[in-house]
Amino acid sequence: MPKSxxxxxxxxxxxxxxxxxxxxxxxxxxxxxxVIDVHDHLKHHSNPAWREGDRKLIDAADKLGIDQLCCSxxxxxxxxxxxxxxxxxxxxxxxxxxxxxxxxxxxxxxPGYTREALQEIRRCVEDRGFMGIKLYNDYxxxxxxLWPVVELAxxxxxxxxxxxxxxxWLPHPQPRISDGSHLSALARRYPEAMLICAHICGxxxxxxxxxxxxxxxxxxxxxxxxxxxxxxVEMAVRILGSDRLLFACDTSLTASVGRIxxxxxxxSDRAKILGxxxxxxxxxxxxx
Amino acid sequence: xxxxxxxxxxFAFRQLRYNTxxxxxxxxxxxxxxxxxxxxxxxxxxxxxxAGNEEVAAEVKAxxxxxxxxxxxxxxxxxxxxDLKICQEEFGVRGxxxxxxxxxxxxxxxxxxxxxxxxxxxxxxxxIPIRVEDRxxxxxxxxxxxxxxxxxxxxxxxxxxxxxxxxxxxxxVNSSLGRPNSGLPANYAVEISLLTAELENEIGQLVNTLxxxxxxxxxxxxxxxxxxxxxxxxxxxxxESVKEKIRSANAARLLKL
Numbered sequence: 049m050p051k052s053x054x055x056x057x058x059x060x061x062x063x064x065x066x067x068x069x070x071x072x073x074x075x076x077x078x079x080x081x082x083v084i085d086v087h088d089h090l091k092h093h094s095n096p097a098w099r100e101g102d103r104k105l106i107d108a109a110d111k112l113g114i115d116q117l118c119c120s121x122x123x124x125x126x127x128x129x130x131x132x133x134x135x136x137x138x139x140x141x142x143x144x145x146x147x148x149x150x151x152x153x154x155x156x157x158x159p160g161y162t163r164e165a166l167q168e169i170r171r172c173v174e175d176r177g178f179m180g181i182k183l184y185n186d187y188x189x190x191x192x193x194l195w196p197v198v199e200l201a202x203x204x205x206x207x208x209x210x211x212x213x214x215x216x217w218l219p220h221p222q223p224r225i226s227d228g229s230h231l232s233a234l235a236r237r238y239p240e241a242m243l244i245c246a247h248i249c250g251x252x253x254x255x256x257x258x259x260x261x262x263x264x265x266x267x268x269x270x271x272x273x274x275x276x277x278x279x280x281v282e283m284a285v286r287i288l289g290s291d292r293l294l295f296a297c298d299t300s301l302t303a304s305v306g307r308i309x310x311x312x313x314x315x316s317d318r319a320k321i322l323g324x325x326x327x328x329x330x331x332x333x334x335x336x
Numbered sequence: 337x338x339x340x341x342x343x344x345x346x347f348a349f350r351q352l353r354y355n356t357x358x359x360x361x362x363x364x365x366x367x368x369x370x371x372x373x374x375x376x377x378x379x380x381x382x383x384x385x386x387a388g389n390e391e392v393a394a395e396v397k398a399x400x401x402x403x404x405x406x407x408x409x410x411x412x413x414x415x416x417x418x419d420l421k422i423c424q425e426e427f428g429v430r431g432x433x434x435x436x437x438x439x440x441x442x443x444x445x446x447x448x449x450x451x452x453x454x455x456x457x458x459x460x461x462x463x464i465p466i467r468v469e470d471r472x473x474x475x476x477x478x479x480x481x482x483x484x485x486x487x488x489x490x491x492x493x494x495x496x497x498x499x500x501x502x503x504x505x506x507x508x509v510n511s512s513l514g515r516p517n518s519g520l521p522a523n524y525a526v527e528i529s530l531l532t533a534e535l536e537n538e539i540g541q542l543v544n545t546l547x548x549x550x551x552x553x554x555x556x557x558x559x560x561x562x563x564x565x566x567x568x569x570x571x572x573x574x575x576e577s578v579k580e581k582i583r584s585a586n587a588a589r590l591l592k593l
Contacts, residue, residue, distance in 0.1 A: 216474060276556060306568075307561055
């Protein structure tokens, strides 16, 4: 059973204005929705403290009023080989069993192994109930090697969470990291795909990223990351619209919750970001 | 509540909101933060930081009950002793802020030691921001690393009579600054804005290793949203009396309020 939260769910929802009574409450508050962290990670099992680490993540989510966490486990080596990403996904599936309804799973693959990646995605989504696909920095999102994965994601009606960030200086330690321009290019080819650009506050030029995504209306942006910069959520709402923003933490939980709490936006926008938008995405496949 | 890590003025590489005295006070009212130690954001990149100190002094003049000025000084720049005197005696600053990476000197250089000793003689705490921006988002014009924590430890050891506040940093628990029995004098406190209260829980670890009197509240506003630091304090697994020390009592003691 989850521990009693330090910030009770009602207080959290009030604090962010999702239900009436809070300091930020709007005259006509939106209906309470699940708070869904659309980008997080469980520990790789090469870490001897993985079980405790996963437990701490759930405990922190309890304290902060986060209902569900969409998680993947990444391989420590890059590019990841098929046996490695398969193993990661098995561990994610086990975590979904350990924390039913709390942990939703992303199937992590390296799209460079086309046949193995597609088999793994089908196995994870169709047999194990995973809710999406996680891509890291093995390839940039605009490279054709991703196309079969995107085609399958469209067919299965699941989102793709793409690791991303735009550094202002080169060379970058991740030479094939994607940014908003790569995701925009992919979205032009596949406007029906549900693409999520990861961690706007993950340490890159977030103003550049938001502007690069303006002309890609089908790309969502996740709000996670450790960077606390004031104004990022407001700018994203202004340029992209609240329908395209998804609350996420990527292991920076208090930073990410605080950012949404503090953003000077309407309560209906906050409700969409915290869970309403993701619930719509999940409903396309019927994931709960 | 006292915020030991706040700023006024413009920053060279990004637009800041709430960066006037009125704007910052409005934000503080919304977040129920009574007082804040403020320094010039512009002085981070001004060649002559005293111009930024003058701007802050003018800005806080009518709000001294809530905005506590700190001076940005550069010990490698001409006239810092004059600036220090003016900042304390005319502007009423209650502390200093140092930017060794942005101002291109080392904390262990002789002029910096001279400045720290001068601050100690005047009873002014020295605040050292470990970072201003995440390095990955910096402008193509600059490449400024975080201040090295062991370099800070060396300074602290060399100036046991001085008082330090380390702000906008993390990773202390993996350095001598956060380890128990490190042999360092207990003349420094650590501010929480970039520390974790969950998972690794660096704040909780520092409360244990440094003691509950040496962890202080700060937000980094208006560079940062204040809410992450407030959220950390809310979920921190310590007693209410310890939280009260972090919220204000420790800062009040440091600033002799």
